[in-house]
Amino acid sequence: MLRETPNLDWLRVFSETAASESFVIAATRLGVTSGAVSQRIKALEAFLRVELFHRYPQGVKLTEAGRRYAQRIAPALEALTAATRDITDTRGVQSVRITALPALAQLWLGPRLEAFHARESNINVEIWADPEVIDMRTSNFDVALRYGRPPFPGCNVWPILSDDLVPVASPELIASASLDDHGFPAGAALISDPYWEHDLADWLAGVSLDKPKGLRVQAISLYSMAVEAVLKGRGFMIGHSSLIGDMLDDGRLVPLSDQRVPAAKQFHVLTRAGAAPSPAADAFVRWIAEIGSEAA
Numbered sequence: 493m494l495r496e497t498p499n500l501d502w503l504r505v506f507s508e509t510a511a512s513e514s515f516v517i518a519a520t521r522l523g524v525t526s527g528a529v530s531q532r533i534k535a536l537e538a539f540l541r542v543e544l545f546h547r548y549p550q551g552v553k554l555t556e557a558g559r560r561y562a563q564r565i566a567p568a569l570e571a572l573t574a575a576t577r578d579i580t581d582t583r584g585v586q587s588v589r590i591t592a593l594p595a596l597a598q599l600w601l602g603p604r605l606e607a608f609h610a611r612e613s614n615i616n617v618e619i620w621a622d623p624e625v626i627d628m629r630t631s632n633f634d635v636a637l638r639y640g641r642p643p644f645p646g647c648n649v650w651p652i653l654s655d656d657l658v659p660v661a662s663p664e665l666i667a668s669a670s671l672d673d674h675g676f677p678a679g680a681a682l683i684s685d686p687y688w689e690h691d692l693a694d695w696l697a698g699v700s701l702d703k704p705k706g707l708r709v710q711a712i713s714l715y716s717m718a719v720e721a722v723l724k725g726r727g728f729m730i731g732h733s734s735l736i737g738d739m740l741d742d743g744r745l746v747p748l749s750d751q752r753v754p755a756a757k758q759f760h761v762l763t764r765a766g767a768a769p770s771p772a773a774d775a776f777v778r779w780i781a782e783i784g785s786e787a788a
Contacts, residue, residue, distance in 0.1 A: 510554055574770060590633065590634065591637070634776075638762060652760060659731070685713065
């Protein structure tokens with residue numbers, strides 16, 4: 493009798509690759525090589541006799557057939573995972589898989605996770621910090637923490653936090669430098685994460701100011717490292733109040749202006765629409781919505 497379903501390992505690899513549309517990212521998450529991911533995808537395509545990905549020099553993209561297939565198998569894989577956890581987990585420990593923007597995971601969520609573990613000691617939180625926007629309809633993540641603007645297709649959405657833009661610097665830099673007409677430390681570099689490269693322009697537009705002439709910009713591609721550079725007095729930055737609020741509260745960073753500009757996008761928590769979240773995911777979403785509203 494001919495096999496009617498493909499190898500489960502192929503499906504697991506395909507589901508992970510479909511979520512990120514990247515062999516490299518899927519390989520990292522699965523703990524295998526990119527070549528191993530590619531081989532399994534090719535085996536699945538041969539079994540199905542359908543092309544699941546378009547291959548390009550710069551990467552891969554799901555075909556329409558691949559996208560439909562990923563959406564159809566996601567609930568089945570999720571149900572299989574849940575059933576396996578239920579029968580093998582004798583201590584009642586549950587897991588929730590979260591994809592989050594690295595800056596939010598490092599600077600806001602990470603320092604608060606101990607409070608969640610104290611409240612929900614039987615839930616294991618698995619965090620994948622990734623700037624890639626994961627399609628929740630085809631992924632095996634339970635929850636996504638994203639920075640953007642609704643709508644988010646195929647997702648239930650709740651806003652968390654209230655993000656404003658404000659220029660900030662360390663007290664030491666402010667004490668050692670004169671301030672220019674914008675209130676920025678004269679001669680100091682603007683420390684900027686390319687992910688938020690428009691922050692300066694957005695803040696200036698919000699307060700009706702032109703860009704300072706001769707401004708030096710130092711790009712650092714990880715927001716937490718950019719913040720660390722500012723804390724050490726190497727320059728100033730346009731800070732996101734959601735991410736640096738603790739540092740403003742304790743004085744490690746000081747606002748360079750009393751004018752805050754609402755960010756063009758905001759942070760949200762997402763779950764897959766049309767599917768009831770697991771008890772662990774539901775507990776996490778309720779907790780993060782609660783603390784997010786308190787921080788707003």
